[in-house]
Amino acid sequence: MVPMSPPAPLRLRLPRVLLDPQQQDLPCGDQEGLLTVELSLAEGRIARIQPSPGADAPLALTPLVDPHVHLDKAFSWSAFPNPSGTMASALAANLREGERRTREQVLERGERALEQAWRYGLRALRSHVDSGGAGSEPGWEALLELRERWRGRVELQLVALVPLSVWSTAMGRQLAARVAAAGGLLGGVLGPPFPPGAEAAGELLALLQLADRLGCGVDLHVDEGGDQWGHGVGLLTSLLESHGVAIPVTCSHSSSMALLPEPLQRKLAERMAAVGLAVVALPSTNFWLLGRRHGLTAAQRPVAPVQLLQQAGVAVALGADNVQDPWFPGGDFDPLELLRLAGPSVHLAPWQRQGLMPFTSVPARLLGLPWDGVVRQGAPADLVVLAASTWSELLARTPQRRVLRAGQWLPPPLAQQPDARLAALP
Ligand SMILES: [Zn+2]
Incomplete structure (x- = not known):
């Protein structure tokens, strides 16, 4: 046409x-x-x-901006379904699929995703890329190729997703250098659960300092759960207070923070704002995976406390996260679906500035796009x-x-x- x-x-x-x-x-x-x-x-x-x-x-x-997707595993639900909907079985299916992942598969998934996103009215995406196992090489090769193919239509930003401990190893430092050279970001999963002792803090600090040396941003999956309320965001905030970095740091999820008593949430949110942390809330995957109670409807729906964070001055954007993969069977890269879901899930209304900016200007700023929308x-x-x-x-x-x-x-x-x-x- x-x-x-x-x-x-x-x-x-x-x-x-x-x-x-x-x-x-x-x-x-x-x-x-x-x-x-x-x-x-x-x-x-x-x-x-x-x-x-x-x-x-x-x-x-x-056109809208989605600051958090996973193109490398998109549309893999039909071959690797997770009918129980638990996080443990999602991870197991993800790992099985990742071992078999090929460059051609990721090219095909990513091309389909970007075509849909572009036609739906998205102009930029930040995608996390599984980077620790067999799927890493094919994922990065395919997505770097797609980033060039789609430049000017849908801008694509890539984040290396590995266990946090990897960044303290020689292999992690090599990966970081390659990611930085390719213009990507460093990522990882910061609980729950948290290992005992100072391990998490040490690993997190190693990541922050590595990213700071390389000058590339950090985007973490943090506190995606209903336990150890806000522990990861709290730890990250404390480290940034004591060891300032010059790079932008994003907390994706930040779900369990919402279960803290409100005065503690506010206090933490103010500290997050002071160190310049941004938050990407991901209600569709959170609502699907979190708060499950063995055959009972969830009584608690952990999702980032979006409005309280906004009131404290934290930059908050919303993302789709998983699309038809073991972590969430739905989604279609349609930003209007997410905008519509923001009403019932986090009480954002599009007629308010703070209801619209998380889909437009805020993610544009997080991705460093030249136009604010x-x-x-x-x-x-x-x-x-x-x-x-x-x-x-x-x-x-x-x-x-x-x-x-x-x-x-x-x-x-x-x-x-x-x-x-x-x-x-x-
Ligand atoms: Zn994610």
Whole structure:
């Protein structure tokens, strides 16, 4: 399909927080935080923004950013299912699959994921890559190739995911040098459970200092559970207080922190803000895996305390995490599904600044992207235009959409095309 240029100008309802705060002639948003504007485009960029009275235009966002996925294992659920839904069996299936993982498989999974993500309206992804076992080489080779293939359409950032202890070994230091040379980040899993004694602290400090020397960021899977409340984030914060580093550090998950008594959560969140820690909350995988009680519905749903962290000044973004792999059977790389889930899971509402920024400007900053996702004169003519006019319509059902990149319409998401299985019915 040949991409087509839109008939300029476009009349759309945009969240006011995604429109240039410096442009004086743009009024405030309505009670939904939305403002109808006419956008003139030229040479793939926004040439002019004018207010346009009325609320009868389609709702639009700028393309979204997902700061936490796992492309190397995406779509592996059908061959390596985890019907019990426990973390232990997810890890076991992941390890079995990783031993057999090939470059061709990861190329195919990643290509499919990026194609879907691009058509759905994502412009950048940060993917963790299993880096300790047999799947490491094929995973990195394939994803580095895909990063180049998709540059300019979906920016791809890669994080080496290994047991924390690896970074203290000669092999870990070699891996770190390769990852840093490739522009990647260092990652790992920081409990629970935690080993006794000072092991975790020593390993974590070794990682932070190694990453600092190499100048590459760190993104950890930390406190993904309902035990030892906030222990990992607390440990990381203490180490950053005593040994400052110049590199950005992200806490993915931070789920068990939410089970701390609120005054302790606030105190920890303020310390996290002071050392510049960012948090990526991952509600879909957390809701699937955590709080399971052997045949009883969960009474506790550990997920990062998003709003309390935001109030303390911590940068918080949301990510999809696992997509159709042993850790979570659902997901499709559709950022609007995550935006819709943020309401029931962490009480973020898209009509609030703090409800929208975790999908747009905050992850853009975490990934170091040149554009913050705000529509201003000279910004990329990049938009996700929805078959909805209100937030309630977006929350009611996943809307059909058209995605504009550099002033050109992309082909529609594959999920919007007629399903052959249904079309074949008599
Ligand atoms: Zn993850």
